[in-house]
Amino acid sequence: MSPFAFPSPPPSPGADLLRAEIRAFLASELAHRAPLDRAQSWNGLDPAFSRKLGQRGWLGLTWPKAYGGQERSGLERYVLLEELLAAGAPVGAHWIAERQSGPSLLRYGTEAQKSAILPRIAAGACFFCIGMSEPDSGSDLASVRTKAVRDGDGWRVDGTKLWTTNATHCHFMILFCRTRPLDREHRHAGTSQFIVDLSLPGITIRPVRNLLGEHHFNEVVFEDVRLPGDALLGREGEGWAQVTGELAYERSGPERFLSSFRLLVELVRALQPAADARAEIALGRLGAQLVTLRRMSRSVAGLLQAGADPALEAAMVKDLGALVEQEIPEIARDLVGDGPPTPQSRAFAQVLAYTALHAPSFSLRGGTREILRGIIARGLGLR
């Protein structure tokens, strides 16, 4: 009856064991991190921490052992991700490489590409950024203008990418660009993806500071950059299919409803020792939202594991998740009074300010709210 399916997540006996293991690891690893550092969630960047995860075999958990993976289930990986995020672990360094670039390489890469790069990602030693957005194309990805043209055995790239998170810390970008001129009848055709070594000549990375003054975003300019022939990912012209295939991974994960979670933790701390009924009701309502989103998100993880294509469901999880993430700071600010400052209330105020100022980005990144709802409407047969 409904085009959307959120079946019960399949059982995963290994997940509970893994959960206990990672909780113990994080309890000691993060014990001395300040609440504000922990609130940064997947914006927190710590290559040393990423390497530690790699040493434990916790990056590329589902990948074949031949490429440095552990061949464990998608639901086990899900547990690992949600524990990292809920604890506020600094996972930003490896996040994109592990979530998106690695799986894309596994799916579309050549044997040489896979064996050269995947084990390094799994070791926490190789970081990627996403080269999709451009100055004039955000959600309208088909309007990209960066182009790669054949040049002998290789390619020559010119153009500008924008909003590229962590580009200054990354070794590679997966670049989405035009390899044929735009055909207005078939806007998605003629696009391709490349694995670009960011140390190549002709690439300039410039910081773009966000409204908090932080430097995560970058502008990445390509001027006459020569790529070798083996930089092409998959076949020429299949870029669109590749990026849309990635979106279910990008949109359904626990990072789509846990961005504000550390604020909720600090809120509970600030409400101790006694919370009034108003706070109990407000917290219970947010808890109900999170419990439900977690169920939906785990359901999508189960579908991905079963080889289904839950793109619609993923769009729905992201849309609903961003609403809740954005509500948490709005509600939290109203539940804690402005009495004399204590160490707890200072930590709460810091985390609240950080989360509230970041909240506008929650419904922009990974597809704007309006675009996601358009995708859902298409799933309903309306477009």
Place this chain on the structure above:
Amino acid sequence: MMEPVQADDAGAMLRETADRLLAARLTPQVRARAAGGGWPDDLWAALDEAGLPAAILPEAAGGFGVPVADALSLLTVAGRHALPLPLADTMLAGLVLARAGIEVPAGPLAVAQGSEVRLDHAGRATGHAWGVPWGRHARSIVVLADAPGGPVLLALPQAALTIEPGADIAGDPSDAVRFEAVPSQAAPAPFGAAELRAAGAATRALMIAGALGAVSAMTVEYAGERRQFGRAIGQFQAVQQNLAVLAGQAAAAAAAADLAAEAVAAWAASPGPGLLPAVAAAKVRTGEAAGLAASIAHQIHGAIGFTQEHPLHHHTGRLRAWRDAFGREAEWAQVLGRHLIAAGPEGLWPAITAV
């Protein structure tokens, strides 16, 4: 590995049977009779003959041994059809009676919560209850009484009851019941009032989820048919965005209701307060979805959806009634919120993953 597959099939088979039966037999005439407070006995007889009210019972109590979560999923079908009959209440009463070892009476049953009951030395019950769904039509009403040795579950026969008819916001019976020195079947209950209320709340969460699926589908269909300004209203982006929100709320309600069904199934096997956080989350989330989604559905249906003749109100009226029954959002949010706050800052996440 075969068992879960069979269980799945049993649930799907039950839902299909119920869906076909209701599509064929829940006619406008039957609805009209029910809307006046009447009892559509043909339809109940058909449900009974198909074994649906007893589907949740163990074989020893006259059921089919269908897993409880699968049997409960029947209630999403009841919700999808905005069923004006106490299938949920009969299933719930049967489940708790069987769990307490009391023989399950034939016919429609009701569960009275918010009741005040005293037992005398001879075990006769005196008291009253209010807001009893379908109380006037129930052959027996299940109530929970406090006794020195712990809670006692009673099945009170209809003949011994004084009934004051009332109605919920959808017009379905919601009656006050009085009884005095009534001999009844009684047995110690392995659960308390809060758990019984939670099990009832779970039935409403499932029905809300089913109704929202239907409301979403009928609203999308209407938006594809209704033309204004030269095109179907479903082609306007503003309408599409609202329909996407409606579908999202329906999907979230379905996921939350699944959680509740699984929690009740675990509770039926081994009673305890562990079902409360999951059911609380489900009742809050489905209740919230019901409010948001019903308002969008009416907005998109326009004036025609505000008429008696249009079927939309069968669903949206019951969404309102069901979100009120067995505890509203604030009540259950407080149950869950208190539980989460008690877990403390570092226990918050473990408490959420335990639901």
